Amino acid sequence: MKRLLITGASGGLGRVASARLGHLAEHIRLSDVMPLPYTPPSQAEFVQCNLADADGVMKLVEGCDGIVHLGGISTERKFSEILDANILGMRNLYEAARAHGMPRIFFGSSNHVTGFYPQDEHVDLNSPYRPDGLYAVSKCFGEALARFYFDKFGQETAMVRIGSCFEEPTDYRMLATWLSYDDFVALVERVFDVPRLGCPVIWGVSDNSRAWWTNETATYIGWKPRDSADRWEATLKAQGKWPDPEHPLAKWQGGNNTQDPIVKED
Numbered sequence: 001m002k003r004l005l006i007t008g009a010s011g012g013l014g015r016v017a018s019a020r021l022g023h024l025a026e027h028i029r030l031s032d033v034m035p036l037p038y039t040p041p042s043q044a045e046f047v048q049c050n051l052a053d054a055d056g057v058m059k060l061v062e063g064c065d066g067i068v069h070l071g072g073i074s075t076e077r078k079f080s081e082i083l084d085a086n087i088l089g090m091r092n093l094y095e096a097a098r099a100h101g102m103p104r105i106f107f108g109s110s111n112h113v114t115g116f117y118p119q120d121e122h123v124d125l126n127s128p129y130r131p132d133g134l135y136a137v138s139k140c141f142g143e144a145l146a147r148f149y150f151d152k153f154g155q156e157t158a159m160v161r162i163g164s165c166f167e168e169p170t171d172y173r174m175l176a177t178w179l180s181y182d183d184f185v186a187l188v189e190r191v192f193d194v195p196r197l198g199c200p201v202i203w204g205v206s207d208n209s210r211a212w213w214t215n216e217t218a219t220y221i222g223w224k225p226r227d228s229a230d231r232w233e234a235t236l237k238a239q240g241k242w243p244d245p246e247h248p249l250a251k252w253q254g255g256n257n258t259q260d261p262i263v264k265e266d
Contacts, residue, residue, distance in 0.1 A: 001025035001065035002026050002063075003026070003064045004028050005031065005067045005103075006028060006067075007032070007067070008032055009036060009040075009070075010035070011071075012166075013165050014071075018044065022041050024189065028040075029060070029064060031060055032046075033071075051085050052089055054096075058092075062096075068106045072086040072089055072090070077135065078266075083138075087138055093105075104157070106157075106158050106160060106192070107143075107157050109139045111161050111164075112133065113130075114131075115130065115257050115258055116131070116132050118253070119212060119252065122212050122213070125200075125216075132257040134262060142159075156199060159201045163178060163179045165180075169232045172249050178205070187223050190222050200218045202218045202223070206225045207225045
């Protein structure tokens with residue numbers, strides 16, 4: 001690629017993407033509504049942009065050959081904030097992509113779209129949505145929008161339901177949901193390298209024995225996670241990070257998000 005756009009570059013995962021995806025394109029365009037809290041790589045430019053600004057997003061996408069979309073609200077917040085960033089922002093991004101040659105998109109969806117499934121139930125890509133909050137509802141909208149733009153216009157998107165992408169798992173639930181940085185990078189590489197992507201849903205999770213999700217219908221992209229959260233199980237037990245069976249971290253796939261209140265508007 002000539003130019004890869006990474007949105008949400010000021011966030012935790014955006015920072016990882018900014019540091020480790022530079023080999024995918026000659027130029028990297030980083031964007032966020034907030035200034036970068038770090039110095040970007042030498043081949044990267046930063047464009048501050050609010051995803052709710054349709055004209056700004058239209059300019060942001062111009063000249064890009066691929067998009068890693070990690071921008072938006074990533075936690076439970078006021079609906080007005082989620083609406084602007086995750087719903088209007090998603091629509092603006094896809095309209096901009098349609099206007100500029102439909103660059104392939106890696107869409108950072110969320111495992112929380114099925115958060116209200118119990119942990120003893122395996123979920124596949126045909127399982128109905130069971131979102132655990134308004135943030136998760138916005139990701140359901142994002143997946144529906146991506147599918148619509150594929151069916152109507154041919155816009156290719158990998159809808160990646162990211163688990164818990166951190167340096168290492170830090171609680172019981174992450175023994176099932178953890179996605180290592182290396183596996184995340186390898187997944188992005190495959191999304192932009194496979195000859196024909198289509199519009200698959202992919203669970204962004206490492207090779208954890210406790211995982212509840214399977215990717216049988218997306219094996220054609222050739223991604224095989226290599227890391228596993230299993231080696232942290234004994235450590236988390238020794239640290240006392242083993243919840244009661246009725247605690248949300250041990251009961252629901254969405255963990256604590258299932259008990260978070262709806263945030264009131266001012």
